Amino acid sequence: MNHAGTRALWPRPIAAALLCLGALSTPASAVDTVVDAAAPLPAAAPLAWGVSxxxxxxxxxxxxxxxxxxGYLGGVSLVARNGRIVDWQAYGYRDLARSEPMRRDAIFRIYSMTKTVTxxxxxxxxxxxxxxxxxxVSRYLPAFADLPVLEAGAAARQRPAATPLTLHALLTHTAGFPAGLPGDEAALALQERADPHGAKDLRGFAERLARAPLAADPGERFGYDGAALETVARVVEVVSGQRFEDFLRQRIFQPLRMRDTGFRVPDAQRGRVVDITTMGDGGRLRIADGPSALHPGEALNAYASGAGGLYSTAADYARxxxxxxxxxxxxxxxxxxxxTVELMMRxxxxxxxxxxxxFSDAEGFGIGGYVVLDPAARGQLGSVGQFGWSGAASTTYTIDPREHLVAILLLQHLPRDGVDDLPRISRNFYDLVYQALLP
Structure with a gap:
């Protein structure tokens, strides 16, 4: 596919104007911000803001x-530096038939990128x-008082937790919930028996979750899981007196003009939702399982999932x-x-x-995302203090305060173990973004 012949850095009228001005090869003083009514942030020629x-x-x-x-059906990438969008592209197609070209305003299931919002x-x-x-946590959700810990290797032996479960432990994934770590199997089985994911609302989720023991003492280990952020979402409801989805809409999405972000896509906009794929046993992509895959735009969970329930666009998440x-x-x-933001990113x-x-000996965790401690040990271009996270369906973002950079890549594919699947490309994406930065 010829990239130059199918899309440009900007919508075509703007691209033509920039090319006439020589904006992509002239000094930064020649062209700075350009008008693009569809852009979530001011659009600028890359060279004007230190991007080759x-x-x-x-x-x-x-x-x-x-x-x-x-490869992947399609995707959208966005790069912003110093508050200006220097690159915003759509690639490939929105649908499994590869008949509808991807658009920059396509809507994706962002799954765990929801956690930062929560x-x-x-x-x-x-x-x-x-x-x-x-x-x-028990101050707001009394059912979480005196949660026991199930000792590893003892299917029925429970003991009191050494420390209380705190909001900080929830936010940093150190709560002690079973997280697929060695020795978590028995605690996970009890949590699955309580079936919190079968609840119809966040209140029911929290009540069911509190019936199962922890797998470890709070603050003892990092164990990434969704239960912690669902519990955070329920705390937000209790403290604010609002439904979680209403709080997000009124306090975050509306002020930031994130018009296409929510737990359900309005019927009139569902034609913008990207098909979500997985690899079939025959080595060909197929539509993934689940209500949202079969009916794009439907809620991902019966409750407003603070761990992974949002739909969004590259434009909204960039804001x-x-x-x-x-x-x-x-x-x-x-x-x-x-x-507060400084604290989140430490x-x-x-x-x-x-x-x-x-996941990495080179990454710590802040509040809502990873924090890069050592780019060299991490094995990819980046900065100390870089912050971000990803979603299960191949979405990812990063925020780099040192480089004044935001980079987002949205794809829509659920990887499968045990099959010859599509390659994971987020590391390549970030390397290619960082190699384009100028001193």
């Missing part, structure tokens, strides 16, 4: 190939003095990420104070030895 247009072509070629006939919601309540990080990069404020809308696993996640 020639090196960006490497990213375009790579994503063109990754969304080719034997974390921001609780931090807003902390700033209002309604809760504190070290508060016990959310830019708000965090700018210290909690965007376009005059202040959601958080800058010191490593909170310092009580552990080593203070890292289960």
């Amino acid at each position: 247009p020639e090196r960006l072509q490497r990213l375009h070629v790579f994503l063109d190939e990754a969304t080719g006939p034997r 974390s921001v919601a609780l931090m807003m309540l902390i700033e209002e003095g309604k809760v504190a990080l070290d508060d016990p 959310f990420a830019q708000m965090l990069l700018d210290g909690g404020t965007l376009d005059g809308q202040s959601l958080l104070g800058h010191k 490593n909170h696993l310092t009580m552990l030895d080593p203070p890292v996640t289960q």
